Amino acid sequence: MTHPDGAAPRHGGGPVVVVGPASWNTLVRLDALPEARSQTLFASGHHDGLGGTSAGKAVTLAALGVDVRLRTVLGADALGDAVRAALDHPRIALDAVPARDGRTERHVNLMAADGGRVSVYLTLPSPGGAVDATAGLAGARAAVVDLAELSVPVLAAARDAGVPVWCDVHDDDGVAEFQRPFADGADVLLVSEARLADPAAYLRARVAGGARLAVCTRGARGALALDAGGFWEVGAAPAGAVVDTNGAGDAFLAGLLAATLGGLPMPDALAWASAAGALAVGTESLGAPHASAEAVRTLAARVPVTRA
Numbered sequence: 079m080t081h082p083d084g085a086a087p088r089h090g091g092g093p094v095v096v097v098g099p100a101s102w103n104t105l106v107r108l109d110a111l112p113e114a115r116s117q118t119l120f121a122s123g124h125h126d127g128l129g130g131t132s133a134g135k136a137v138t139l140a141a142l143g144v145d146v147r148l149r150t151v152l153g154a155d156a157l158g159d160a161v162r163a164a165l166d167h168p169r170i171a172l173d174a175v176p177a178r179d180g181r182t183e184r185h186v187n188l189m190a191a192d193g194g195r196v197s198v199y200l201t202l203p204s205p206g207g208a209v210d211a212t213a214g215l216a217g218a219r220a221a222v223v224d225l226a227e228l229s230v231p232v233l234a235a236a237r238d239a240g241v242p243v244w245c246d247v248h249d250d251d252g253v254a255e256f257q258r259p260f261a262d263g264a265d266v267l268l269v270s271e272a273r274l275a276d277p278a279a280y281l282r283a284r285v286a287g288g289a290r291l292a293v294c295t296r297g298a299r300g301a302l303a304l305d306a307g308g309f310w311e312v313g314a315a316p317a318g319a320v321v322d323t324n325g326a327g328d329a330f331l332a333g334l335l336a337a338t339l340g341g342l343p344m345p346d347a348l349a350w351a352s353a354a355g356a357l358a359v360g361t362e363s364l365g366a367p368h369a370s371a372e373a374v375r376t377l378a379a380r381v382p383v384t385r386a
Contacts, residue, residue, distance in 0.1 A: 092217030093145035093171065094335065095241070096132050097232045098224025100150040100165065101183035102157040103129030105324060105362075111190045122191075125362055128164040129185055131246060132224045134328030134365035138354060140169035141369045142336040147214045149173040151203050151228055153182035173214065175228065177203035193297055193323045211235035219339055220244055222331070225260060233263040242266065246331050249273045252280050266338075267292045268331050277302055278309070291344075293334070293351070295327055302386070303348055309386035312348045315356035315377050325365035329358035332365065333374055345383040353377035 107123040128137070136148040148165065152158040152174040161182060165172050181201050188196040204227060211231035215221060221236035222244045223229045236243050245264035250257040251273035261267060267289045271277050277294040281304040284292040293303040293312075301312040333354025337347035353374045358366040 092219060093147045093214075094139060094220045094222060094339075095147050095149070095214045095218045095232075095236075096136050096139070096222040096224070097149045097229045098132030098222075098226040099130035099183055100133035100136075100148070100152065100161050101129040101185055102160050103127060103185045103187055105129075105187045105189055105322070107189050107191075107322075109191050111188060111194045111196055127362065128161060128364045129187070129324070130161075130183065130364075131248070131325075131328050132222070132226075133161070133165060134325035134358075135222055135224070135246075135332050136165065136170055137167065137363075137367040138325075138329045138332035138358070138365040138369065139336060140167045141367050142332060142354070142371050142374060143169070144332075144336050144339060145169050145171075147171045147173055147218070149175065149209075149214065149228065151175045151177050151183065151205055151226075153177040153201075153203060154180045155182055157182040157184060175209055176206040178206040179203060187324065189322060189324060193320070195323070212239065215239040215241050220335060222246070222335070223260065223263070225257065230259060233259055237263065244268075244331065244335060246327060248327070250280075252283070262287060264289050264292075266290065266334075268327065268334075269294050270327065271296050278304075281309075293330075293348070295330055295355070300352060301330070301348070305344060307385075310345065310348055311382075311384050311386045312352050313382040315349075315352040315381045317356040317359050320359045322362045323359050325363075326355045326358040328364070329366040329369070330355035333378075336371070336374075337378075346378065348383045349378035349381035350374055352381045352383075 184200040186198045242265045244266045245260040246268040247257045249272040281292040300314040303310040334351035337350035357369045
């Protein structure tokens with residue numbers, strides 16, 4: 079892969095392989111999520127756009143100067159064309175696996191002003207044939223393996239290839255069956271506090287299970303991280319006006335990964351993660367595709383990161 083200027087990547091290595099969902103979504107903004115009863119609601123706004131956690135990570139990594147190979151399932155339909163257009167970036171090599179039924183993944187996301195979300199899956203495609211789990215891993219700097227049917231075989235393939243595995247298990251509760259291979263297989267793991275009664279205990283279990291770093295995001299309260307040296311308290315970067323929280327976690331992981339690949343020490347990398355997440359909530363776009371390494375660096379300088 080080449081950079082926009084045609085030069086080889088400065089690091090001399092391969093791209094980051096990202097495997098998982100890309101979709102075309104309708105996002106509906108509400109003052110609050112609806113109660114479980116029949117009712118009529120009035121949206122404060124809505125828009126269609128790129129979705130999918132892997133797409134969010136890919137566009138943010140690309141914005142931060144990281145070359146990406148994104149493997150995802152796409153249909154041969156107008157929505158698939160829209161996804162392809164949204165991912166058209168000189169740093170993103172798209173490895174589109176044909177969907178079995180020809181349809182692209184699609185959601186309707188209800189987004190509340192307080193950051194709450196309800197996702198309604200309209201279409202969830204499966205690969206149309208066998209997929210080589212090892213594709214792109216030779217020389218890859220890292221593998222971001224997201225929650226998807228397509229991704230499961232990549233966990234073992236990346237480990238066999240000696241490629242560090244990064245997993246975002248979203249709102250894992252520590253026992254859900256689908257997330258277990260991802261949580262167990264991650265070298266670096268990201269989780270939301272949404273369903274965790276004891277985030278610190280969850281992080282301890284993940285590091286004891288083999289992760290070198292486990293991070294729990296806590297929204298406006300920042301994040302809690304654990305590595306071999308102990309816990310880190312990560313402050314929330316100043317976010318300004320919150321427009322849309324969609325993809326903030328994707329941007330958080332992308333910022334952490336970009337900083338890690340850049341050789342930054344742990345507290346600085348965690349500050350980059352917080353800064354990238356904050357930049358994501360200031361735009362309607364998925365993740366932080368309009369960010370830059372300089373913008374993240376500047377904002378990260380304002381993020382406190384201390385040993386807990």
